[in-house]
Amino acid sequence: MNTTYAEAGIAAITDVFAAQQKTAIRLRKSTADERIAKLKKLAATIEKYESAFIEAMYADFRKPRQEVIATEILPTLMDTRHAISNLRKWMKPKRVGTPASLFGASSYVQYEPKGVSLIIAPWNYPIYLVFGPLVYAIAAGCTAMVKPSELTPNTSAVIGRVIAEAFGKEEIACFEGGVEVSTALLELPFNHIFFTGSPAIGKVVMQAAAKHLTSVTLELGGKSPAFIDESTDLKDAAEKLVWGKFVNNGQTCVAPDYLLVKRERQEALINEMKNVIEKYYNADRQGVECSSSYARIVNDRHFQRISQLIADALEKGAHIETGGKTIAEERFIAPTILTNVTTHMKIMQEEIFGPVLPVITYDNLGEAIDFVNSMEKPLALYVFSKSNEKINRILQETSAGGTCVNDCVVHLVNHDLPFGGVNNSGIGKTHGFYGFEAFSNTRAVLRQRVGFTTVKTLYPPYGEKIDSMLKMMRRFFA
Ligand code: NAD
Numbered sequence: 001m002n003t004t005y006a007e008a009g010i011a012a013i014t015d016v017f018a019a020q021q022k023t024a025i026r027l028r029k030s031t032a033d034e035r036i037a038k039l040k041k042l043a044a045t046i047e048k049y050e051s052a053f054i055e056a057m058y059a060d061f062r063k064p065r066q067e068v069i070a071t072e073i074l075p076t077l078m079d080t081r082h083a084i085s086n087l088r089k090w091m092k093p094k095r096v097g098t099p100a101s102l103f104g105a106s107s108y109v110q111y112e113p114k115g116v117s118l119i120i121a122p123w124n125y126p127i128y129l130v131f132g133p134l135v136y137a138i139a140a141g142c143t144a145m146v147k148p149s150e151l152t153p154n155t156s157a158v159i160g161r162v163i164a165e166a167f168g169k170e171e172i173a174c175f176e177g178g179v180e181v182s183t184a185l186l187e188l189p190f191n192h193i194f195f196t197g198s199p200a201i202g203k204v205v206m207q208a209a210a211k212h213l214t215s216v217t218l219e220l221g222g223k224s225p226a227f228i229d230e231s232t233d234l235k236d237a238a239e240k241l242v243w244g245k246f247v248n249n250g251q252t253c254v255a256p257d258y259l260l261v262k263r264e265r266q267e268a269l270i271n272e273m274k275n276v277i278e279k280y281y282n283a284d285r286q287g288v289e290c291s292s293s294y295a296r297i298v299n300d301r302h303f304q305r306i307s308q309l310i311a312d313a314l315e316k317g318a319h320i321e322t323g324g325k326t327i328a329e330e331r332f333i334a335p336t337i338l339t340n341v342t343t344h345m346k347i348m349q350e351e352i353f354g355p356v357l358p359v360i361t362y363d364n365l366g367e368a369i370d371f372v373n374s375m376e377k378p379l380a381l382y383v384f385s386k387s388n389e390k391i392n393r394i395l396q397e398t399s400a401g402g403t404c405v406n407d408c409v410v411h412l413v414n415h416d417l418p419f420g421g422v423n424n425s426g427i428g429k430t431h432g433f434y435g436f437e438a439f440s441n442t443r444a445v446l447r448q449r450v451g452f453t454t455v456k457t458l459y460p461p462y463g464e465k466i467d468s469m470l471k472m473m474r475r476f477f478a
Pocket residue numbers: 120121122123124125129147148149150177178179182183186196197198199200201202204205218219220221222252253254351353379420421426
């Protein structure tokens with residue numbers, strides 16, 4: 001049985017690590033069937049605990065049941081199913097070409113498990129962001145030590161139960177707790193670290209990994225913009241943007257952080273978004289705070305942080321177009337849209353990670369592109385437009401981890417697309433094959449024939465024969 005960190009203490013971390021190192025060597029030989037059996041067990045145990053997860057997430061930040069299923073349970077089960085269906089293909093060695101200079105040899109790439117992995121997860125999608133990476137660790141044949149977030153303690157406790165029930169700790173173990181547990185884990189020479197969280201802590205993780213030259217996948221965040229131009233279908237864009245921004249109460253790594261809107265379309269877009277907010281969250285006119293479709297901010301610290309971002313923006317001249325209402329005891333912040341926003345406001349200087357949407361206007365597209373390029377590269381960038389020319393220009397002249405054209409957030413659902421950031425928004429990719437690859441060492445194998453080979457013609461002693469051989473090789477191969 002697994003034990004939680006609180007029960008076992010930090011000493012258990014090193015014991016479990018040592019046990020997992022042994023298991024990891026054994027798992028190098030694990031077959032697709034064995035890994036698939038583990039993935040099925042994981043999926044079945046998650047489903048068994050589904051109602052416990054729903055209750056826990058409500059207790060943690062009033063996440064609506066349907067959102068728990070749609071954005072946590074279903075994506076986890078879909079990732080598992082996709083991995084199960086594709087694992088044999090992913091695990092197969094991939095034959096690659098061999099240059100004529102190595103005539104007679106053959107070459108392939110073999111995917112071997114990296115070994116003992118560490119998965120550190122954030123609180124905002126606590127179920128999916130623990131189990132998503134875990135699916136790929138299992139698929140790749142790794143062991144895993146998992147550290148869920150301390151900010152969603154109810155959900156993390158259920159995660160701990162699921163892992164303890166499905167696996168022995170010598171293979172997969174969960175350590176609940178905060179920074180002290182993360183720090184103790186990061187001391188160890190893992191073979192791979194998969195971290196999801198903020199860029200600031202991503203740097204701490206990368207520094208710790210550097211001590212052991214451990215490879216990292218860093219799934220981070222940032223300010224993801226959405227472009228609206230003169231051709232955008234505003235009703236359609238408003239429906240998608242309001243959902244993408246306010247699902248999970250705006251606490252989504254790929255939520256549109258702010259909008260860049262062609263000046264003459266701002267008023268019409270805002271009117272559309274106001275209508276959509278009413279439709280989604282206030283259909284019975286009781287106020288958004290009474291809606292069972294609207295979650296809450298995770299804790300008081302984040303509630304205060306976001307409230308202060310709004311206050312700072314208002315002080316510096318921003319206008320509230322809708323929302324603005326807060327209820328501290330409930331950690332409720334109404335869906336809020338701000339206009340007249342400038343870069344001097346704190347709200348444009350950090351990832352908002354809450355239900356507040358600043359709108360910035362532009363007169364020409366180049367100006368909006370320059371603005372995006374003056375900031376850190378975002379995790380996602382969205383374009384709502386009917387103009388192929390503008391879409392292509394934005395794609396070509398900006399950089400982002402991923403992009404949706406005429407939609408937002410949903411690119412992460414496609415298993416065939418790599419998911420991740422670039423520089424400040426992340427290093428490495430996940431989902432589907434890319435997730436399997438993150439936990440695999442792509443081992444290069446060259447199989448040489450026995451006897452005569454081209455390379456042997458260059459062996460010492462060096463002399464005229466070798467000189468003419470080199471001359472010939474330069475002529476034919478270089
Ligand atoms: P965070 O970086 O504060 O915490 C993430 C994890 O790191 C937690 O488990 C936490 O306990 C641990 N941690 C915190 N401080 C640490 C330290 N000093 N040393 C070692 N470990 C430490 O992030 P968060 O607030 O939980 O999540 C929000 C952030 O995560 C946002 O920036 C968001 O954009 C990002 N995020 C990214 C993705 C993605 O897939 N790219 C997904 C979700 C969230």
